[in-house]
Amino acid sequence: MSYPLIQSLEILMKTDKITEIGIDGDERLYVVPEKEQFSMIWRSASEVHWNADLKCLYSPKPREWSYYQWYYHIIDVVRDEYGCKLSLDGDTKWINVPDQVRSQIYNDHL
Template sequence: METDSIEEIGIDEHGRLFIRPLNHHFPMIWRSGTEVHWDAKQLFLHSPKPREWSYLDWYKHIISVVKEGDGGNCELCPIGSTLWTNVPTELQRQILNSLEVLS
């Protein structure tokens, strides 16, 4: 399995959670039918605007789809220099704490 660092985690102007990998691109991830999409202009994976699921749920889902699904067999990992854009401090904490559970 390949790994890639997460360059940026954010919430865009449409209210979607996005994850920008440092090196990998996932243009065909939509084929997984998981509501995870690739924005070819912004070069990030994104969820729809949350309805029933929280942003944390979507983060976990995107990471899981990329790692285990038809998304690409790649483990995405935040690093010390990961940018957090429009992500509340509490959500940042929850995402970082979830890494132990996801491992």
């Protein structure tokens, strides 16, 4: 079944590449977009934050959710709050991300 309104919204949606995904020294997952900045993301009350100095989105240290779940939460919040689709490509850098998590995330984007 086709949903014309949803398809129309997806056409209007901004897109940005993810240049880097990593886990920092505080065990938080972070996502670095290539161009876009999301300085007001905190207003979504979603536990997704923006680091203006590093120009990245980040989650809290996982408690109940896995890194995989936090990654998709970040992607969904950016899409819902900013109308921007963040996407991986072959040039995305992976820093301190366990191979299993990287595979889960990367395979879902194929």
